[in-house]
Amino acid sequence: MNPDELSPVAQDYLKVIWSRTEWGAPPITTGELAQRFGTSAANVTETLKRLDAQGLVARIPYKPVELTEAGAQCAIAMVRRHRLLETYLVEALGYDWDEVHDEAERLEHAVSDTFIARIDAILEHPTADPHGDPIPDADHRWAHPEDARRLASVTGSGRFRVLVVSDADPEVLRTARELGLVPGVELDVDAGESGAAGAGPLVRVLGREGVEVPGSVAEGMLVRPIV
Template identity: 45%
Template structure:
């Protein structure tokens, strides 16, 4: 079991985690210096300097002005950090009553200081869960991630039916907005209409007999991932939204 003292620095762990997340979510294209800088709220020059260090450590492949890619070593490190982060988030929600918009910043701190033994105790206590409160997959102890057929709600055509299985967790205000709108992981969703010229989507939420229609802007729709073709009973509704 590893301890916090024999791990790479906090900065190194944060960088590989962000690069992995940008790679894994896709959507906006290749991982670039500017995208990493935007996510971490630092300058491009700071990112360039750190990428050189990560390259020397064998964690990334990056040519100047080119895309950034994790090596297999960098990928393993990123998955280890993500496992700690996402298990901590889930523990904060399930055991301590945090709401889903509160856990990200807490986990950002704790993931660097807790021991691997502590994290595995959390996993055992929670029954080896596979997803965190935002539906993000939790890597296994062996660094595997269960693949799921998902797509962004913003990319779904009218008539698409599925289940909300994941939400981007980088914006607490957006998470609070979704909670206020009673939009949660595990809900059945149908795309009723796509308004033209970048207008909102009209979605139908809930099981037959208890449905409601409501518009949702593209920014919010671009943060929600659905599993098309599923019904709500097929998705384990582990994480009811706790709104404070």
């Protein structure tokens, strides 16, 4: 099913439900969706019922929600739109790293497939958006490293490369850029025993100079070990 036939609300739900599990996290709950959209859990329940009736999600009451195959296809199409738009806004319109998310969030509901195809061609078929997130191609395939993990979950020490910085929070993006933590950068990480401390808020990173990464930023960054 083409996502153009869905309402903007339906498009948003599918994208958020899909994105939750992109890096292996468990499926999203009603309450988390309510928080994400700034609405009530009651409203989320009603909306999920409608999506279930449309065959886009497989809803089991009181359980986290999961996408059907049709729902996942629409979701990936929306993620492709979002990430291509973010890339275009940065590359062609001079937007900053931390400005593009909200603009893309609105544009993705309005652009046609033609528009997406044109910017994809102009950008020469990019495979990652400005934050490092992989861009699904027109056939809904996308590169997805299996050994990625959150910087916040790293224990001990080692060398890593930054893959993705989450675009959900502009403040995280600004801080990450100030610290030089952009996709592609290599890091020598010395996280001490943060795992043992239980949600330790700080991770120590050694690059050109030693910097301390705030917990919120480490939580929003995906890194991959360099062998």
